[in-house]
Amino acid sequence: QKEVEQDPGPLSVPEGAIVSLNCTYSNSAFQYFMWYRQYSRKGPELLMYTYSSGNKEDGRFTAQVDKSSKYISLFIRDSQPSDSATYLCAMRRNTGNQFYFGTGTSLTVIP
Amino acid sequence: EPEVTQTPSHQVTQMGQEVILRCVPISNHLYFYWYRQILGQKVEFLVSFYNNEISEKSEIFDDQFSVERPDGSNFTLKIRSTKLEDSAMYFCACQRETLNEQFFGPGTRLTVL
Numbered sequence: 001q002k003e004v005e006q007d008p009g010p011l012s013v014p015e016g017a018i019v020s021l022n023c024t025y026s027n028s029a030f031q032y033f034m035w036y037r038q039y040s041r042k043g044p045e046l047l048m049y050t051y052s053s054g055n056k057e058d059g060r061f062t063a064q065v066d067k068s069s070k071y072i073s074l075f076i077r078d079s080q081p082s083d084s085a086t087y088l089c090a091m092r093r094n095t096g097n098q099f100y101f102g103t104g105t106s107l108t109v110i111p
Numbered sequence: 112e113p114e115v116t117q118t119p120s121h122q123v124t125q126m127g128q129e130v131i132l133r134c135v136p137i138s139n140h141l142y143f144y145w146y147r148q149i150l151g152q153k154v155e156f157l158v159s160f161y162n163n164e165i166s167e168k169s170e171i172f173d174d175q176f177s178v179e180r181p182d183g184s185n186f187t188l189k190i191r192s193t194k195l196e197d198s199a200m201y202f203c204a205c206q207r208e209t210l211n212e213q214f215f216g217p218g219t220r221l222t223v224l
Contacts, residue, residue, distance in 0.1 A: 034212060043115075043202050043215035044154065088154060097142055097209060098167055101154040 003027055006089055006102030015111050019076040023089035023102045026070065030091040030100070033065050035074045038086045038104065047087075048074065079109045113137040115216035117203050123222045127192050132219045134186045134203030142206040143186045144213060145178065147171070147199040154202065160186065193223045 006023045036044035048063040050056045056063045062075040086104040116135045145157040158168040177189045204213040
């Protein structure tokens with residue numbers, strides 16, 4: 001079983017839609033959870049960074065972590081064409097600095 | 112806003128040649144990383160570096176790889192004898208303190224022919 005699972009998509013939505021992106025994981029030691037956005041041929045750009053369970057909101061983005069289900073989500077409200085990118089989840093344990101990434105979900109927001 | 116820079120943006124090399132990929136991390140950051148991303152695949156951790164030594168490495172980071180912070184600003188990844196399967200995007204990342212978020216550079220695309 002992979003440490004981090006993420007549906008690669010592709011996901012295509014109309015402008016203004018609410019987007020839900022998800023990852024599951026197998027290692028209960030993961031405590032820190034991140035969402036990165038990656039445009040084509042660019043480096044990952046940090047969107048959200050959360051610790052343990054709960055919700056975190058930043059503008060149109062909301063990150064949720066459910067440690068009991070080993071499930072994390074990123075919601076994008078009022079999606080824009082500029083949100084079109086690949087979204088990567090990443091996580092790490094409390095010790096060590098290695099980040100474990102999902103494969104990424106490709107999102108296209110259609111004007 | 113401070114950012115991570117990487118050079119070159121694209122490196123083409125022949126199999127068996129040595130390559131050095133360069134990164135300039137954000138200046139007050141203390142932890143440094145290299146990741147790679149083979150086309151269409153996930154970002155994979157290679158190595159972390161702190162206090163002038165490797166703190167953690169993956170099984171990908173074998174004897175063909177080495178890292179160095181030669182002058183307090185640059186952070187380099189050397190591949191001694193490149194193989195075809197080393198073709199990938201290589202990302203440098205840095206972190207101000209442990210448990211903080213990592214910031215990524217734009218990547219170097221390595222093509223091994």
